[in-house]
Each structure stands twice: as structure tokens, then as C-alpha cells.
Amino acid sequence: MSSVKIENLSKSYGDNKVLDQISLTIDNGKFVTLLGPSGCGKSTLLRCIAGLTDVDEGDVFFDDEAVTNLRPERRNIGMVFQSYALFPNLNVEENISFGLNVRKLDKKIIEKELKNYISLVELTGKEKAYPHELSGGQKQRVALARALILKPRILLLDEPLSALDAKIRKNLRLQIRKIQKELDITTIFVTHDQEEALIISDEIYVIHEGKIAQKGNAEIIYTKPVNSFVAGFIGNYNIIEDTFINWINNKHQFEGQFALRPEVIKIDNKHEEKPEHLTVKGSLRDIILLGSIIRYVVKVNEKEIMVDVLNENEKSMYSIGEEVYLRFAYKKLQRIA
Amino acid sequence: MQKNKTNKAIAMGLMIYLVIPIFFTLIYSFAAKWQNTLLPEGFTLKHYIQLFTTARYFLALGRTMFSAAISIIISFILLVPVIYVGKLHFQWLDKIMGKIILLPFALQGVILAVGLIKIYSGGPIAISGTVFILIGAYFVVILPYMYQGIKNSIDSLDVKTIAEAASLLGASEFFTFFKVVLPNLLKGVTVSTLLSFAILIGEFVLSNILVGGNYETVQVYMYGTRGVSGHYTSAIVISYFLFVLIISGTVLAINKLEARKG
Numbered sequence: 129m130s131s132v133k134i135e136n137l138s139k140s141y142g143d144n145k146v147l148d149q150i151s152l153t154i155d156n157g158k159f160v161t162l163l164g165p166s167g168c169g170k171s172t173l174l175r176c177i178a179g180l181t182d183v184d185e186g187d188v189f190f191d192d193e194a195v196t197n198l199r200p201e202r203r204n205i206g207m208v209f210q211s212y213a214l215f216p217n218l219n220v221e222e223n224i225s226f227g228l229n230v231r232k233l234d235k236k237i238i239e240k241e242l243k244n245y246i247s248l249v250e251l252t253g254k255e256k257a258y259p260h261e262l263s264g265g266q267k268q269r270v271a272l273a274r275a276l277i278l279k280p281r282i283l284l285l286d287e288p289l290s291a292l293d294a295k296i297r298k299n300l301r302l303q304i305r306k307i308q309k310e311l312d313i314t315t316i317f318v319t320h321d322q323e324e325a326l327i328i329s330d331e332i333y334v335i336h337e338g339k340i341a342q343k344g345n346a347e348i349i350y351t352k353p354v355n356s357f358v359a360g361f362i363g364n365y366n367i368i369e370d371t372f373i374n375w376i377n378n379k380h381q382f383e384g385q386f387a388l389r390p391e392v393i394k395i396d397n398k399h400e401e402k403p404e405h406l407t408v409k410g411s412l413r414d415i416i417l418l419g420s421i422i423r424y425v426v427k428v429n430e431k432e433i434m435v436d437v438l439n440e441n442e443k444s445m446y447s448i449g450e451e452v453y454l455r456f457a458y459k460k461l462q463r464i465a
Numbered sequence: 466m467q468k469n470k471t472n473k474a475i476a477m478g479l480m481i482y483l484v485i486p487i488f489f490t491l492i493y494s495f496a497a498k499w500q501n502t503l504l505p506e507g508f509t510l511k512h513y514i515q516l517f518t519t520a521r522y523f524l525a526l527g528r529t530m531f532s533a534a535i536s537i538i539i540s541f542i543l544l545v546p547v548i549y550v551g552k553l554h555f556q557w558l559d560k561i562m563g564k565i566i567l568l569p570f571a572l573q574g575v576i577l578a579v580g581l582i583k584i585y586s587g588g589p590i591a592i593s594g595t596v597f598i599l600i601g602a603y604f605v606v607i608l609p610y611m612y613q614g615i616k617n618s619i620d621s622l623d624v625k626t627i628a629e630a631a632s633l634l635g636a637s638e639f640f641t642f643f644k645v646v647l648p649n650l651l652k653g654v655t656v657s658t659l660l661s662f663a664i665l666i667g668e669f670v671l672s673n674i675l676v677g678g679n680y681e682t683v684q685v686y687m688y689g690t691r692g693v694s695g696h697y698t699s700a701i702v703i704s705y706f707l708f709v710l711i712i713s714g715t716v717l718a719i720n721k722l723e724a725r726k727g
Contacts, residue, residue: 176469180629201632211623217648227634276633357583 129314130190130281131156132177136185139172140373146172148338150186154331157312159305163325164335165361170318173335174284177316179203190281206275210287212267214259214274221255223270227278245273265296272304276311284307285317289324301328322362326350334358351389355465359387364423366390366433368461386461390436394455395424397446407455412446426452427450474538481562482711485708512700522701525686526708532596532672533665536603537658540611548615549646552624553638566612569605576604578674594679602671607661614657618650655720659713666709 132154139147146169154160162170175181177188178396179200187196195203214223221242222229225348228238246252249269259267268288275283285304289297305328308315319325325332326346334341334349334357344355353359399407410428417423417439424435424446435454446452496505516522551558572580581602586593592601624646631641669684675679677685687701 159626178633181632199632200629201635201637203633207630207633209626211626211631213623213626215627215631215645216622217645217652226631226636230635230640274630274634 129156129312132282132314132316133189133192134177135187135189137173137176137188138184139169139176139181140184146338147176147183150338150340152333152343154314154316154341154409158330159308159315159328160319161317161319161325161329161332161434162335163319163332163361164341165321168335169338170320170335171286174286174316174318177282178205178207178284187441188232204278205284206266206278206280206282206311207284207286208271208275208288210290212264212271212291214267214270216259219256219258220251220262220270223259224273224277226274231278238321241277245277247380248276248310248422249273264292265300268292268300269303272307276307276313281314283313283314283315287320289319290321299323304328326362334361336361352462353387353464354389356385359462359464362436364390364436365462366393367464368431368433377397385464387464388433388461390423390434391421392456392460393433393435395426395435395437395446396453396455399449399453402455402461404457405455406435406458407453409451409453412448412450412452415446415448424452426454428454487703490699491703494578494696494703496696512694513704515697516704521681522683522686525681525683526705528680529666529672529682529684530597532599532603532680533662536600536607536665537611537661539600540604540607540614540661541654541658544608544611544615545647546642548612549624549642552619553628556565562612566609571606572605575670575674577605578671583674594676596676596680599672599676599680599682602675603665603668606668607664610661610664611654613656614660615650618653619646621653622646622649636708652720655716656695659716662713663709666705672702698706 132152134150134152137147137150138145148168148169150173162173164170172181176183179195179198183196185307189192189195190203215226218226224245225238225242228241246255249272251269251273252264254262254266259270262270262406268291271288289301290306292300301324304317317328319327326349329346331343331345332349333343336357342349342358344352349358349362353365355364359365359367366389368386368388369384401407401410408428410426410433412424413432414425415422416425418436420439421436422439424437426435427435433454492505493499495508495510497507497509497511499505536588548562551562569577581598582593585591585598592598595698627642627645628638631645632638667684669688670679672682673685673688676682681689683701683705687698687705689696
């Protein structure tokens with residue numbers, strides 16, 4: 129296990145600056161997620177840490193050792209790819225023990241380690257199966273064991289769940305987290321799925337256009353987005369501008385942009401005065417059923433506001449076109465840059 | 466259902482169309498005399514006995530197999546590392562190679578042969594009339610098929626990610642190539658290898674012009690016997706056909722067995 133420190137890392141492909149002066153520090157044993165839309169540079173950053181991509185500028189440190197110019201095979205890193213990257217001509221056992229065989233370890237040690245790690249990823253009984261005989265989830269667990277068996281200093285996960293079905297994805301992310309805690313291994317996880325990031329991470333770095341847009345734990349990232357990009361990317365924040373404000377009970381003056389989570393807004397068919405609350409009138413445009421949540425789309429002064437309500441009744445209480453009142457505590461407004 | 470039946474009928478028709486010439490060649494090779502009658506006037510094994518007691522035939526067969534096999538092996542050994550390294554480190558190479566490998570289609574046998582004789586009959590590499598020039602020419606002929614086969618095989622393997630995964634596990638590029646890439650390729654290139662083999666075995670123009678009697682291949686030998694007896698030539702064709710069938714069948718069977726394993 130190692131800590132990771134990145135200092136002023138930059139990388140360009142031609143004129144396209146993929147990473148722009150990125151600096152970050154990851155403590156020993158932490159599970160850190162790089163979150164962002166595709167093309168934001170998160171995978172490139174991971175590949176720079178692995179040594180698979182050369183950096184233009186800046187340095188990568190493991191503990192306090194600079195590894196910027198070390199070849200990937202010398203960095204002692206475990207990595208899991210979205211496309212599994214298993215060796216198709218080798219069976220589960222041979223895939224997992226590949227790295228140990230490269231190191232020409234004693235047969236007995238290899239066998240013992242194999243047994244441990246195969247049971248760690250719950251693949252006992254599948255030792256002799258070939259990759260094409262395994263499901264996506266099983267393949268990814270082989271890839272995980274293959275990386276972990278070498279006891280790497282750092283585990284890198286490059287969208288490992290993106291190719292899997294929803295159900296397997298949910299199980300496997302819990303399993304990954306459990307194993308990570310068990311082995312106490314520093315882990316960097318790359319994903320574009322905000323839900324995944326919020327559930328699994330100790331710390332999240334939201335990456336946007338090659339820069340860190342925000343860092344923090346799940347709660348901070350979710351409840352206190354610092355700018356409109358993070359607010360738009362995490363959850364389904366409503367972005368409210370000062371020009372929009374046209375409150376019925378206008379006691380507060382605002383300037384700038386604010387983010388407002390859909391679930392903190394109350395929807396009602398009548399105006400009710402409440403202290404510390406703001407109310408605005410609009411017309412209901414759409415009702416979207418999201419399983420446990422009903423999402424109302426309400427048009428207020430030419431802007432659409434989303435309101436999430438827990439789905440307690442079988443039928444919506446409002447109908448499309450109806451006039452509704454939206455109410456929320458004004459301290460829920462999150463100022464953003 | 467209707468569509469299925471139509472497909473079957475088309476397949477059957479094609480089968481019959483392809484099998485008829487071989488079938489009648491087969492009958493002809495067993496016929497004692499078959500000139501003015503609808504059916505042969507008796508059957509005999511004498512053409513086969515004559516064929517199987519002719520050492521010259523087996524030598525020619527051996528030369529054909531040898532030159533074809535060596536060309537394919539050389540082609541494989543040269544192309545695999547080039548395409549692999551190209552795929553990993555020099556992606557731009559693929560575009561150029563894609564154009565180069567089309568050249569053998571433009572330069573047909575006769576053109577190629579005349580040019581090759583001119584160049585290689587003198588100078589520092591005087592190999593005209595030897596097996597070397599034949600193997601060299603064969604290499605060029607099968608280049609497109611071998612290149613495409615190997616390239617498709619490498620593409621379907623996602624070698625870039627596999628090579629990255631292996632390097633992170635501590636393996637050198639060399640180790641990865643022999644332990645992972647090569648075993649997977651061997652399976653993938655069977656079809657293009659068989660295709661190349663079939664092309665070379667049926668090839669006549671190059672072997673006749675380039676080496677002719679100096680290195681008599683089956684094709685050249687058969688051409689020489691055409692005046693002797695039609696029955697005898699038919700026997701050569703049939704035995705030759707069976708021989709190739711057995712080789713291809715064996716390769717395909719081994720491949721299928723391997724595919725089931727992994």
C-alpha cells in the first residue's frame with residue numbers, strides 16, 4: 129500500500145489539453161474516485177498513474193518516491209480494465225497466477241496464493257474455466273484477482289463495471305468495496321456514473337475539461353456543488369439564476385447562480401406561508417415516474433424546474449397543465465460559481 | 466420455413482455443381498476405356514498402380530508441399546511480429562500496409578514471373594530456377610491473405626489492452642508475445658493459412674515459368690503428363706485432391722478441438 133501524490137500533471141494530444149496542471153494527494157488505504165463525463169481526462173489521469181501514458185509535465189509519486197519515469201511493469205500496480213483484458217488462451221487459474229509465474233515464484237507458494245485469491249473473489253469451482261465460458265461479472269472478478277494477487281501498492285480500476293448489467297454492477301461494486309477494505313489497499317476508481325461514485329468512495333474528484341472541478345466526500349459533493357458543472361453532473365440539480373426570482377413572498381434578495389436539489393422542493397396546489405421558505409407559482413408540464421420517485425417538471429417563468437416526490441400513492445395527485453406552488457427553505461439554495 | 470427450403474435448394478445446387486467435375490474425373494481415372502460410349506467400358510486400377518509406383522510423382526508432390534509450407538511459415542514468421550508491433554506502437558503503418566498488400570492482385574503470375582526472372586537470373590542474388598525464387602514468389606502471392614488473416618486475428622484479440630494488462634503484471638513484451646499473443650493467433654489464422662495453401666497448391670504459372678523442370682512441382686509434372694493418358698492425369702488429380710482434403714480436414718479438426726478447449 130502506498131499513498132499517491134500528483135503534482136502539476138499535464139498531458140496534451142496535439143492541441144487538445146487533456147490534463148491541465150492536475151495536483152492531488154491520496155492517502156494510504158483510501159478509495160478515491162475520479163468522476164466525470166467521457167473525454168474529461170479521468171482515464172488519461174489513471175493511465176498516467178499506471179505509466180501506460182507518458183506525461184508532458186509534472187510528477188507522480190508513490191509514497192515519496194517519484195515514479196514518473198518508471199516503466200509500468202516496474203511500478204507494482206494492479207489495474208482492472210473495462211474490457212476485462214483477460215488472456216483468452218489461459219484458464220481462470222492461469223490468468224490469475226500470470227503475474228506470479230512471470231516472477232517465477234515457487235509452485236507451492238503460487239498454489240496457496242491462488243487458492244486464497246480465487247476464494248476472495250468467489251470463483252471457487254471455476255478454476256479450469258476459460259474466459260469465454262464466464263459471464264461478464266465473473267470475468268471482471270478474475271481480472272480483479274489477477275491484479276490483487278501481486279499485492280500491488282495501488283489498485284487502479286478503469287470503469288470496471290461499465291460493461292456489466294445493472295444488477296451485476298450493483299453486486300460487484302459492493303464486493304469491490306468490501307475487498308478493498310479487507311485488504312486496505314489504496315484504490316483509484318474511474319467512472320462516469322455519479323451514483324456509483326457516491327456509493328463506493330471515501331473521496332471523489334470531479335474532473336471537468338482536464339481540471340479538478342471539485343473534491344470531497346460523497347456528502348459534500350452531493351449537497352454542496354461548487355459550480356454549475358458539478359451541480360449539473362451530480363444528481364439533477366435545478367440551476368436557478370437571480371433573474372428568475374419572482375417569489376410570491378419576496379423577503380430575500382439574491383444575486384448570482386444557485387443550485388437547488390429536486391427533492392428539497394415541496395409541490396402543493398395552494399400557497400401556504402411558512403417562515404424561512406420561498407414560494408413560486410408555475411404550471412405542471414410533465415410527470416415522470418422513476419420507480420420510487422415521481423418527478424414533476426414545472427414551468428416557472430419560462431424555465432423548467434424539476435421536483436422529486438416520494439412515490440407513496442399509485443396515482444399522481446396533480447395533472448398536467450394544473451397550476452402548482454413550489455416551496456422550499458431558502459437555506460437549501462446552494463450558491464455556485 | 467419457405468426461406469429455409471430455398472436456402473437448402475441453393476446449397477444443394479451449388480454442391481452438385483462443384484462436385485460433378487470431380488466425380489467424373491474420379492470415374493474417368495478408374496475407367497479402362499471410355500470414348501464413344503455413355504458409360505465406361507470397364508474399370509481398372511492400373512492408372513493408380515502406375516501412379517503409386519512412380520517415384521517422380523511423389524517427389525513432385527513433396528516439392529509442392531515443401532515450397533508451399535515453407536512460404537506460409539516464412540510469411541507467418543515475418544508478418545506476425547510486424548503486425549503486432551505495428552498495432553502496439555505504429556498505428557499509421559496499417560494504412561500503408563493495407564495498400565501494399567493489394568499489389569500482388571495487380572501483378573498477376575505471368576507479369577511477376579517475367580520480372581522476377583529478369584532480376585534474379587544475374588547479379589548478386591542469382592536464384593533463378595531454384596526453389597528460393599519460387600518460395601519468394603509464393604510469399605508475395607499469399608501476402609494479402611496471410612496479412613488480412615493475421616491482422617483480423619490480432620484485431621479481434623484487443624492486443625493493446627492485453628499487452629498493457631500483461632505489462633502491469635510485470636511481463637515483458639517478449640513474454641507476452643509468446644505466452645499470450647502467439648497461442649491466440651495460431652487459432653485465428655487457420656483459415657487464411659488453408660486458403661494460402663490451396664492457392665499455392667493450385668498455382669501453375671509461377672512454378673512453370675520460374676523453375677519448370679529444375680524443381681518439378683506436382684502442377685508442372687501433371688502438365689507434362691497431359692499427353693500420356695487422360696486417365697493417368699485424372700488419377701493424379703484425384704489422389705492429389707484427396708491428399709489436400711486430408712490435410713485441410715486434419716487442420717480444421719485440430720482447430721475445432723482446440724476451440725472447444727479454449
